[in-house]
Amino acid sequence: MSQDTVKRDRPWMMRTYSGHSSARASNELYKTNLSRGQTGLSVAFDLPTQTGYDSDHPLARGEVGKVGVPINHIGDMEILFDTIPLGQMNTSMTINATAPWLLALYVAVAERQGVDPTQLQGTTQNDVLKEYLSRGTYIFPPGPSVRLTTDLITYTVQNIPAWNPTNICSYHLQEAGATPTQELAYALSTATAILDAVQASGQIPAERFPDVVGRISFFVNAGIRFVEETCKLRAFGRMWEALTGERYGVTNPKQRLFRYGVQVNSLGLTESQPENNVQRIVLEMLSVTLSKNARARAIQLPAWNEALGLPRPWDQQWALRMQQVLALETDLLEYGDLLDGSPVVEAKVQELIEGANAEMARVEAHGGMVACIDNGYVKRELVQSHTRRMRNIESGKLQIVGVNCFQESAESPLTAGDESGIMKVDERAERDQIASLQAFRAARDQAKVDDALLQLRNAANDGNNIMPPSIECARAGVTTGEWSEVLRQVFGEYRAPTGIDISPINHGGSDALDKVRARVHQTGEELGRPLRLLIGKPGLDGHSNGAEQIAVKGRDVGFEIVYEGIRLTPAQIARAAQEEGVHLIGLSVLSGSHLELVDDIAHELEKIGASSIPLVIGGIIPEEDARCLRNKGLKAVFTPKDVDMNAIMDTMVTIIREANGLEPLA
């Protein structure tokens, strides 16, 4: 057959998850990415924006512009989309607790561009439930969060019909350790919890409910076991089709389609021999494209160096080019579904569906997904799975090339050079952002702002849809922190269960485990009391997998563990360390703000007379920063390449012994 006559499928939407420093810098990046053939935008917001703080809030220190763009008000949003016509753009916003607010700003900017908001296209992630389980950018308790989620959904279904109001995420569940079965079960349980809430809200007439179902989309993950992952996506499609029909009575096949976007797995990307991540990413991309009937609608790929630090524009371009090569050069898009009729695939799909249905029944038995957030059931299951994975890596049962086998490597030219192969955020970005925020506040009409905030408060209290007063707030020049503060006052704040209270997985233990346990015990005896370890997650970063795994492991080797969950202030950490009489503080920071946070914590410890407690840190920390941290007095810096948890525990014992003047153990 000649190549000219073949009919090819249209490629999926290609995006790069990006945003950094400032609205201006991100706007330039977006325009560059679009000119390179990217077909949609995927906005990454910084942590203060995601957790509802203005850039000048004390909790925002060190976080402004780090993992995404800071958006404080309509002025920032306008610059972010400067000369990007929103009427023709398809924009995905990774935003959850503050999703109604960011959508309100988007609508207000569209109005200013002269675009009819009903024509807007794009996605708000708007899935807060998974934030309690992974990633951690929730603000309010689960009940009010579900209400805000449903408000956004009902608003867009009625006013912005082509918008995807929520992207139910299984992505982050896999990052938190979910098996394919768990990913299926928890994502679908979340989807039904949200749809049930929309139904119960009474905001949508029954005959329009299928439109709501039809707008639900998903955001999934694809790991390196790409055959199983393909099967998982086929299972997703079938289970969703069944659920929408049986549970909600939707008959239109288009409204029962499992529509999903994907970001392939970041959990499996390694810091050691990071060039290997390229082939991992490509194989993972294959798993979400191979089967035509279960193909992704939109794909964004991580950069090869994510485990090292923030990727540079060139790294992101490389990720985009991988997609283009697959879609444009290969013949993948010329065929129908390649896997239909394969008995092997069919058997695997069935197995996954059965497992997922059983787990969904357990969630239901525990009161449904929302109750399972609050009672900690799902979080514990995830921590358990992740612990199992870590144990398998440790024991070598799960092989990871360059990490626990084939570690020897020639020096990589990719990570050589001045920048060590990662992006540096301009230190002035935070200062500039704060200055421009304060200028914006000074110039606006305060009476209008106060009035808009009052309307917002009333709607929050009265149960009216939160979107119209939020859009009014956006127009009036309200800031992200102000919008969130009003809702914090009405709804209260929340701390999610940490899930670390699982039972020990392997009692017997390996030789290495027994050895560390003996050392922990002996050192405790010598110091007169059991060793105590405080694990602190300072700052706004909610990626808590590492902290949780250290907590569980620490308990299993005999430490008494104090772990209070995410988003603690340096003062809270210092105080807890003193009150609890801990022997060591272990910090976990993945947002890139480790230097600032370590300074703050050291300062707080000194203030209360507790600076003799040794500090260690773990996280995504570039080597240059690690050196700097050691110079500041940190006793150890752990990074993703430290997968041997027994060795980490052993190092901590050694540090405690040194700090207390004990002889080293043989």
Next chain:
Amino acid sequence: MSRPEVTDTPELVAAIGNGQRYAIAAALNLLDDRRKKSRQSAARLLANLQNDPQHSRGQLIGITGPPGAGKSTLSAALIRVWRQRDHRVAVLAVDPSSPISGGALLGDRLRIQTSADDDDVFVRSLSNRGQFGGLSAEVWPMSIVMLAAFDIVLIETVGVGQREVDIARLCDTTCYVAQPGSGDSVQFLKAGILEVPHVLVVNKEDMGAVAVRTRSELESALNRTHPDGDWQVPVLSTSAATDKGIDALADVLEKHYQQLVSGGRLSARRRGYQSYWLHKRLQEEFGNAGIERLGGEKALLVKLQAQDMNLYEEYETLRQLL
């Protein structure tokens, strides 16, 4: 800069009395320390604290109940009310430990979230350290240090079996939190397995009918006159989630304390409880044979309660003897 370790007892006692947080933390670490030299310093410290009535004016409250009854959220709500009333509060949160590794997750601190800049709240978690059933040995001495610096000291623990008995025989006021919908608490009370608390609480009033039913079951199961004598055991409903009934609970707890103080019974009671505690520790460490060598349980308790001696010093002396 690190503060020099405080070894001088009078200085430490003074700093604790002034509510210096570093000193309280240091004293708690010392009491946790099982090395011989530390135990001697600890005995001196406690003897000094006990000798000065200034240092034991606070109220020691125990809060206990089955898992899932909402003790920690209730404690957090109580702390908020106490702080509004300008009481200084310390919490000893007792969590179970793993019998295999000896390790423990001290999770209650998370649930008793307090503000970081409030100098007048202090939380120390304690694992149960493999004490079979009962409370770990450090609870009593630690509570003495906390009483020297705070108006209210709250001991929170999962109350089942021996641990619940221990807490009832340690605190001035015991508050039992029942789980709505579970008949266990009622059965325990009827069977006399549960020491009768001074205050019974059905938390999670927001659960509605099921909470109301549990409350009325408890009311009818209970002989409302406490074995202590002139105290009628109230049954309260609270909702820590919506802050309902917390003020009333704080009032009742205070009322019980005032009654103990005005009746002049507080110090005798504490002495009785502390003798019991001490006897139990000695029995755990040296068995019944040890107790016999000290003249038997009865004689020991009489001796400890009658004489004007410092109990903690006596405890260390008896340990040395045995």
